[in-house]
Amino acid sequence: MKKAFITGITGQDGSYLAESLLSKGYKVYGLTRRTSTQNFQRIEHIIHHENLELVSGDLLDQHSITVALKEIQPDEVYNLAAQSFVKTSWDQPVLTGEFTAIGVTRMLEAVRFACPEARFYQASSSEMFGKVQEVPQTENTPFYPRSPYGVAKVYGHWITINYRESFNMFAVSGILFNHESPRRGLEFVTRKIANAVARIKLGKQQFVELGNLEAKRDWGFAKDYVEAMWLMLQQDHADDFVIATGETHSVGEFLELSCQVAGISDWRSVYRHNPKYDRPAEVDLLIGDPSKAKQKLGWEPSVTFAELVKIMTEAELIEEAKDRD
Numbered sequence: 001m002k003k004a005f006i007t008g009i010t011g012q013d014g015s016y017l018a019e020s021l022l023s024k025g026y027k028v029y030g031l032t033r034r035t036s037t038q039n040f041q042r043i044e045h046i047i048h049h050e051n052l053e054l055v056s057g058d059l060l061d062q063h064s065i066t067v068a069l070k071e072i073q074p075d076e077v078y079n080l081a082a083q084s085f086v087k088t089s090w091d092q093p094v095l096t097g098e099f100t101a102i103g104v105t106r107m108l109e110a111v112r113f114a115c116p117e118a119r120f121y122q123a124s125s126s127e128m129f130g131k132v133q134e135v136p137q138t139e140n141t142p143f144y145p146r147s148p149y150g151v152a153k154v155y156g157h158w159i160t161i162n163y164r165e166s167f168n169m170f171a172v173s174g175i176l177f178n179h180e181s182p183r184r185g186l187e188f189v190t191r192k193i194a195n196a197v198a199r200i201k202l203g204k205q206q207f208v209e210l211g212n213l214e215a216k217r218d219w220g221f222a223k224d225y226v227e228a229m230w231l232m233l234q235q236d237h238a239d240d241f242v243i244a245t246g247e248t249h250s251v252g253e254f255l256e257l258s259c260q261v262a263g264i265s266d267w268r269s270v271y272r273h274n275p276k277y278d279r280p281a282e283v284d285l286l287i288g289d290p291s292k293a294k295q296k297l298g299w300e301p302s303v304t305f306a307e308l309v310k311i312m313t314e315a316e317l318i319e320e321a322k323d324r325d
């Protein structure tokens with residue numbers, strides 16, 4: 001039985017990846033940090049699975065991850081844990097650097113000492129392209145990060161490549177463009193919109209307050225993207241890949257379509273601009289070129305933008321109707 005170790009298992013991607021690996025017959029170990037109230041909503045349905053084990057530790061604590069890896073001896077390590085919200089990275093830049101940048105080195109050091117034969121996946125991000133130097137963005141597009149989060153991810157990307165080249169480790173960096181689902185955190189714009197639109201439809205709130213409606217993102221479905229992570233670790237050689245849909249849409253388009261799905265005819269009537277949600281430096285346009293992933297991994301997205309908006313809005317309509325007073 002193959003063994004996989006996932007950091008960030010309580011997050012959106014970690015929960016989908018754990019589900020997928022369990023269905024492939026893996027024994028899955030998930031790193032969780034201590035919190036005063038449990039934070040297992042996304043993995044509640046698999047928590048009692050006989051092949052899932054949670055391990056206590058933190059990306060800030062080198063010893064906890066080295067000891068866990070030494071004991072488990074995993075075949076595959078997926079480093080998904082991070083301070084992943086771009087806006088917060090301006091409020092907590094040092095902490096973001098600790099988790100999202102140096103945390104990667106802690107993971108790589110733990111693998112190098114405890115289980116050097118394990119294959120390592122680093123969750124890199126299209127946010128590294130920031131002020132884009134090329135359209136669409138490929139594996140060879142130069143980086144120009146626009147947030148402390150983006151800068152931290154560039155560090156994580158290069159330290160992964162450096163450990164591959166220095167120590168001959170099987171370490172890959174997946175440059176994933178935005179991917180969403182009903183399990184997305186409420187602070188991210190897609191889930192925020194889908195949830196607000198459902199609440200407006202059900203008469204629970206009047207408006208949705210947003211920042212920049214013009215920003216464009218290449219949005220895919222999270223379940224598709226965790227399959228790409230797994231595929232990258234099944235190759236003969238360690239390599240880095242862009243994972244994207246190849247399409248871009250604005251925040252405004254997402255809002256308009258979500259309103260359509262909910263049957264709200266005039267999206268402008270429910271929208272308010274709030275400068276609190278604008279960013280000190282914006283990433284205006286992201287659009288990835290997933291050709292290399294298609295050719296070498298045989299990976300393709302299965303959910304279109306319109307389907308994604310529908311999945312997310314309908315999920316919120318169902319959830320919000322449940323706890324209607």
Ligand code: NAP
Binds near residue numbers: 014031035085099124
């Ligand atoms: P997410 O939902 O925010 O999940 C982040 C996970 O990291 C949570 O399980 C969180 O645990 C854990 N974590 C944070 N700090 C930690 C620490 N110090 N020690 C241990 N665990 C810690 O993020 P996601 O959307 O699933 O994204 C997964 C990864 O992919 C992240 O690295 C993100 O930056 C990257 N990424 C995401 C996207 C995207 O569009 N979703 C695109 C490109 C890259 P708690 O539950 O305890 O907070």
Ligand code: GDD
Binds near residue numbers: 217
């Ligand atoms: N969150 C949020 N809230 N974003 C808003 C809002 C709002 O009210 N109004 C407009 N936006 C715009 C942001 O300015 C940004 O341009 C865009 O919506 C997307 O914001 P997020 O959903 O917060 O995602 P992100 O693109 O900044 O970051 C996500 O994708 C990255 C990959 O490119 C995160 O998942 C990162 O962890 C990931 O690396």
